Amino acid sequence: MMTEPLIQISGVTKVFDHGGQSVYALKDVDLSIGEGEFVTIVGPSGCGKSTMLNLLGGLDFPSSGLVSVDGHPVTAPGPDRGVIFQQYALFPWLTVRKNVEFGLRVAGVPRQQRRELAMQSLRLVDLEDFADSLPKTLSGGMKQRCAIARAYAVSPELLLMDEPFGALDALTRVRMQSSLLDTWQRERKTVVFITHDVDEAVFLADRVVVMGPRPGHIVKVIDVDLPRPRDERVRDSEQFQQVRSVVWNDVYYHEEQKEKS
Numbered sequence: 001m002m003t004e005p006l007i008q009i010s011g012v013t014k015v016f017d018h019g020g021q022s023v024y025a026l027k028d029v030d031l032s033i034g035e036g037e038f039v040t041i042v043g044p045s046g047c048g049k050s051t052m053l054n055l056l057g058g059l060d061f062p063s064s065g066l067v068s069v070d071g072h073p074v075t076a077p078g079p080d081r082g083v084i085f086q087q088y089a090l091f092p093w094l095t096v097r098k099n100v101e102f103g104l105r106v107a108g109v110p111r112q113q114r115r116e117l118a119m120q121s122l123r124l125v126d127l128e129d130f131a132d133s134l135p136k137t138l139s140g141g142m143k144q145r146c147a148i149a150r151a152y153a154v155s156p157e158l159l160l161m162d163e164p165f166g167a168l169d170a171l172t173r174v175r176m177q178s179s180l181l182d183t184w185q186r187e188r189k190t191v192v193f194i195t196h197d198v199d200e201a202v203f204l205a206d207r208v209v210v211m212g213p214r215p216g217h218i219v220k221v222i223d224v225d226l227p228r229p230r231d232e233r234v235r236d237s238e239q240f241q242q243v244r245s246v247v248w249n250d251v252y253y254h255e256e257q258k259e260k261s
Helices: 049-059 097-104 112-123 140-153 170-187 198-206 232-236 236-259
Strands: 005-020 022-032 038-042 064-069 081-084 160-161 190-194 207-212 217-223
Touching: 005 049, 005 170, 005 190, 005 217, 022 049, 022 190, 022 198, 022 217, 038 049, 038 198, 049 081, 049 190, 081 140, 097 112, 097 140, 112 140, 112 170, 140 170, 170 198, 198 232, 198 236, 207 236, 217 236, 232 236
Parallel strands: 038 190, 038 207, 081 160, 160 190
Antiparallel strands: 005 022, 005 064, 207 217
8 A cells, every 4th residue: 555655746748859750758647656665667668667767866857747756846866866777887996885985975975974874885785795896896786786775875765776687687687686675675765666577577566557658658557465575485476476467468468559559
């Protein structure tokens, strides 16, 4: 059940100019997300998932409608929102700890406090033993955990994650899903997580938002009433398979409709 909304997307439409023609990425989107919720967004390629995340992050702005976080309209990026992309975007010349400290340094946090907060975040993702390592020495999963730690370090209210595990191999991806849930369970940040992977969407989420093809719109919001904390055993449960089937059928149907259009 949704708690008091932290995120409110109301009547949002986003139009891009493409060669003098108007292209609707999103049209009349309404969505509320409660504080502490973990929400995943799935749908066909080009349905506006990343556009919605960019609007929440203040990296772009709606053509009409309102996007608000904690009751305030989103007008720019801010420290209350941490954004994590598929590409890790780590500074290769900085150590893991220095990468995690970067946002804190920009915010003017004193050196000793930066170090303490960075190490605290690295402990959350089990990377404290690699604090003095350079990114080139890390595996793909470790780099992504570093990126997550960097986002956590500035203590955002909201984590926005755009297919963060999409470039990882299957085994590392599954491990990262479990690691993310462990961290979320301890911190209870609000998370909006975009993915193409239906299993991933169901395993992680309190609710799965299914989007339809352009113009991007929400076709269904599915509650995931699986017990928490979750581990790999939940994927074998009948309840998991039932929810997965509902999500998959909706995604497949709208992907099929897109191909026919």
